[in-house]
């Protein structure tokens with residue numbers, strides 16, 4: 038029996054890196070087994086340390102919308118690298134990227150670049166508090182906005198109480214202003230605004246939540262979020278770190294704007310696709326609010342690597358590709374075919390299964406019906422999910438190693454990749 042190089046590397050890593058990984062979900066703790074150490078990636082695939090190929094449905098948790106190693110992006114990055122890695126001073130490329138973002142996302146009149154989604158959400162939150170002079174915030178159970186203290190929180194015992202930290206090291210004082218509500222629950226939302234509305238700085242939400250796999254905010258719920266924020270003077274912040282330039286060119290907000298006349302959030306956090314795989318994120322909103330940021334205003338925010346010249350080159354090249362005619366239509370069609378193929382394969386074998394997708398983002402559940410909130414997502418039979426995950430992994434298909442994570446299809450995934458994936462799933466469901 039030969040030892041897998043993934044196992045060898047995992048053992049080495051565990052001696053030096055907590056859990057052997059630099060971000061917890063990568064450790065396969067939820068599904069068990071050894072994480073795959075990636076050697077290289079190209080197009081829709083990556084190869085692990087044993088040289089085994091996988092069809093990649095994570096794409097670095099969202100950024101790789103063009104697939105790995107896109108030639109145009111590589112060229113732009115190589116060119117930028119030759120001019121210097123980091124200056125800590127402004128560059129023309131930052132201005133170009135800001136112009137692109139403002140052009141593509143109408144609710145954003147001004148934008149600031151940062152390095153990670155956590156930073157974007159954390160800064161948007163501080164700005165909302167600074168702009169309103171209020172402290173309280175609403176977040177929804179199951180939505181994830183990075184690991185800033187005030188947002189690492191789960192629901193408390195009732196609406197009049199505040200949330201409890203979900204991580205050690207977060208003092209109760211850090212979450213004392215955070216109210217945690219159930220996603221898609223209008224009655225609870227209304228009750229919360231009636232109780233706390235005048236002290237609320239903002240409501241932060243993932244419009245399509247990719248951290249409880251894939252759950253959309255229903256139209257009536259979204260409408261009510263907007264109405265109540267407007268009525269009480271709280272800012273509506275969309276965390277589009279996952280959905281921005283992923284579900285549509287204008288993000289999830291453009292989809293809601295098609296259905297709710299005049300709809301827009303007050304602020305947006307972006308990440309993942311805008312960096313094309315480099316550490317780059319952003320937050321933006323109206324000029325009036327954004328001008329409250331330092332150096333113009335009193336809300337402090339800064340970063341040595343913010344607007345990094347290589348990352349902005351990568352992001353710009355990526356955003357130019359996704360604007361090509363027909364890009365999202367083709368991506369959405371391919372993603373849909375994956376979800377419908379998997380659903381048909383499971384249902385044919387009598388397995389409860391359902392899924393949803395938008396643009397190049399998808400989710401699937403071993404449930405009979407699409408869930409609308411975190412509690413329902415968590416009713417999934419997790420041992421069954423883990424068996425599915427490992428069977429697919431053995432067959433060279435790499436899904437997120439946790440049942441509450443969304444999946445991603447890239448422009449490099451071919452019809453043959455989808456077919457091979459559905460075939461692998463069909464075999465599993467038939468013999469499970």
Ligand code: HOZ
Nearest residue numbers: 060061062063098248442
């Ligand atoms: N924040 C990601 C999960 N929703 C994980 C990122 C990573 O491990 O790279």
